[in-house]
Amino acid sequence: MPDPSTTRLALYKSKSDGSELVSYTQDIGQNLDKLDAAAGFQACTSTTRPAAPYSGKPIFETNTSYRSYFSNGTSPASGSWVEIPNSSGVFGGNLALATGSSLSIGAATLTRLSGGGLNSNTNFQRNAAATTDVVISGLVGADAFDRTRIYADGKIEFGPGNATRDVNLYRSAANTLATDDSVSVALNLTVGGIGQRLTAVKPSNETVTSSNTLQNDDHLTATLDANSVYRIYLMLNFGGLTAGEIKTSWTTPASATGFKSCMGPGSDSTTRDTAATTTMRYGIHNFTTTVNYGCNDTSLFVHAIEQGIVTTTTGGTFVLQWAQQTSFATGSIMAAGSYLIAEKIG
Numbered sequence: 001m002p003d004p005s006t007t008r009l010a011l012y013k014s015k016s017d018g019s020e021l022v023s024y025t026q027d028i029g030q031n032l033d034k035l036d037a038a039a040g041f042q043a044c045t046s047t048t049r050p051a052a053p054y055s056g057k058p059i060f061e062t063n064t065s066y067r068s069y070f071s072n073g074t075s076p077a078s079g080s081w082v083e084i085p086n087s088s089g090v091f092g093g094n095l096a097l098a099t100g101s102s103l104s105i106g107a108a109t110l111t112r113l114s115g116g117g118l119n120s121n122t123n124f125q126r127n128a129a130a131t132t133d134v135v136i137s138g139l140v141g142a143d144a145f146d147r148t149r150i151y152a153d154g155k156i157e158f159g160p161g162n163a164t165r166d167v168n169l170y171r172s173a174a175n176t177l178a179t180d181d182s183v184s185v186a187l188n189l190t191v192g193g194i195g196q197r198l199t200a201v202k203p204s205n206e207t208v209t210s211s212n213t214l215q216n217d218d219h220l221t222a223t224l225d226a227n228s229v230y231r232i233y234l235m236l237n238f239g240g241l242t243a244g245e246i247k248t249s250w251t252t253p254a255s256a257t258g259f260k261s262c263m264g265p266g267s268d269s270t271t272r273d274t275a276a277t278t279t280m281r282y283g284i285h286n287f288t289t290t291v292n293y294g295c296n297d298t299s300l301f302v303h304a305i306e307q308g309i310v311t312t313t314t315g316g317t318f319v320l321q322w323a324q325q326t327s328f329a330t331g332s333i334m335a336a337g338s339y340l341i342a343e344k345i346g
Helices: 024-038
Strands: 042-044 058-061 068-071 081-084 102-105 108-112 118-120 134-138 148-151 156-158 167-173 176-178 197-201 206-208 215-224 229-239 246-251 257-265 280-285 291-293 302-311 316-323 332-334 339-344
Touching: 197 215, 206 215, 215 339, 229 246, 229 316, 246 302, 257 291, 280 291, 291 302, 316 339
Parallel strands: 042 058
Antiparallel strands: 058 068, 068 081, 102 108, 108 118, 134 148, 148 156, 156 167, 167 176, 197 339, 206 332, 215 316, 229 302, 229 332, 229 339, 246 291, 246 316, 257 280, 257 302
């Protein structure tokens, strides 16, 4: 009996005790054929892979653009082939990367994070054929519809996942972002251009005592942009004694132009002490013109409305200034709830 064949290529071995004569056909010729066939990658087709490959046996397929494989030695042989990625064939298997491992394509690197996400050191770009081509789509679990979809033209659509997307956001014109649906804002909405709305509300009473020198209100102020047109609206609640009363003025950014309209209780009639017969004063003034209002000795707060258009050339601060008309030991009060609205209209 001959000795056992080699374990990997099944090369024939004559009996080692010399009792068997050497046969060229089986001991040399056939063994050489097996060595030749096993040298490097063996050429085959996807249907003629080696039926009994040894562990580590490499092959390439001539009918699949030269996909390459090696055998991991498991049984059956048909299930032992592990694909090796190469630049000739299209890779047909799954490529598993461990956490923290990266896939590099030129200077671009894609890394698998510990949470299962992917991190890239560069941007994702799709060169789409049409504006309606989908660039990114997102689903959750077994969603029947994608909840988020981004198109090549930048349009974004959103939906519930169980029905067609019903909300969108897109560029409708130069410098214009639009939606065909409703917008709900849970916190603050900040607008920088036309439609910008700046507000300030007095959270507590502010008192000026024994002073008729105009001073900045602690709260009723706003920062205005350059080269803009603002509509200013002030609702002023105030109180005090007729001996002190109150006066106001506006501070605006340098070179601002416009006028203000002021309406409130007058300070030239004693009948203002009775709320039902208060004499009103109104007029149109320059911003820095001091406007006098009457107070109510019955300790009731009264109110005035001041509004106007402020056109700026340089940016700066709008501030309401106020003081007592006549310095008096009992203070005049600008009350909590007074407010300012500055709306950009141009």
